[in-house]
Amino acid sequence: MIISGKELSAKMKAAMAEEVKTFPEKYGRVPHLAVILVGDNPASVSYVTGKAKASAEVGIKNSTIRREATITEEELLALIAELNADDEVDGILVQLPLPKHISEDKVIAAIDVKKDVDGFHPANVAALWQKQPCTLPCTPKGIIRMLQTAGVEMAGKEAVVIGRSNIVGLPVSKLLLDQNATVTIAHSRTKNLAEVTRRAEILVVAIGRPKFVTADMVSEGAVVIDVGVNRDPETGKLCGDVDFAAIEPKASVITPVPGGVGPMTITCLMENTIECFLKNR
Numbered sequence: 001m002i003i004s005g006k007e008l009s010a011k012m013k014a015a016m017a018e019e020v021k022t023f024p025e026k027y028g029r030v031p032h033l034a035v036i037l038v039g040d041n042p043a044s045v046s047y048v049t050g051k052a053k054a055s056a057e058v059g060i061k062n063s064t065i066r067r068e069a070t071i072t073e074e075e076l077l078a079l080i081a082e083l084n085a086d087d088e089v090d091g092i093l094v095q096l097p098l099p100k101h102i103s104e105d106k107v108i109a110a111i112d113v114k115k116d117v118d119g120f121h122p123a124n125v126a127a128l129w130q131k132q133p134c135t136l137p138c139t140p141k142g143i144i145r146m147l148q149t150a151g152v153e154m155a156g157k158e159a160v161v162i163g164r165s166n167i168v169g170l171p172v173s174k175l176l177l178d179q180n181a182t183v184t185i186a187h188s189r190t191k192n193l194a195e196v197t198r199r200a201e202i203l204v205v206a207i208g209r210p211k212f213v214t215a216d217m218v219s220e221g222a223v224v225i226d227v228g229v230n231r232d233p234e235t236g237k238l239c240g241d242v243d244f245a246a247i248e249p250k251a252s253v254i255t256p257v258p259g260g261v262g263p264m265t266i267t268c269l270m271e272n273t274i275e276c277f278l279k280n281r
């Protein structure tokens, strides 16, 4: 079974659009998401465009604020402070990565935690690991939603996550643990990686290398979640971290790239924006 993140996203966005329609009467306005894009990295431009498009579909107000790559850290922090103080901004997202002269840690920590729709603020991360209410990071949240919708039981399963980033690997491992899976976090330096991944009943791959996971690394019947967004070096087309053609016949469930995890990330961002709007009323 191929899980279409695109289809599930369309359903979720349609349901959110119905909900948002009722907001002007109930609350006087619709939620407002501010997205800051620094520089013109093509992948970032494309992500930010996707966020604006999804906002329009859901009926959320989106302000995409573009700044030159030469912006200073001080100027960027001042812009965030302005958005923090604006009562009509519910969510603030700074598209990553940032130019090297700007500290991503400082920028993330500067966002008002109540407006942290990415769930990257240290207070949100701490709350997640301490089992406190928090904003869940969008990609991990989207992955769990896809698994639940596909009817994949996570409790008691052996899950292997390849990747240990703050954005995906670490938080998705925590969410799988919260679903009572037994989780192994592997990475590019894991010895005998294929031996580890073959034990996986659920395999999540977020390493950012085209076709990193080959058929010999996956057991028959495994659930395979591909978080990769890469360019195929041969065809130049978008591809995941998983050799889809070779693994699809073995997997019981698999996500495609494009059209899998990517759309779910953006849809969960819409959900987080609505959550922040409602919580801060």
Ligand code: GUN
Pocket (backbone or CB within 6 Å): 093, 094, 095, 096, 097, 118, 138, 139, 167, 265
């Ligand atoms: N860059 C890649 N993924 C993300 C994301 O989920 N949020 C932000 N802010 N930047 C990203």
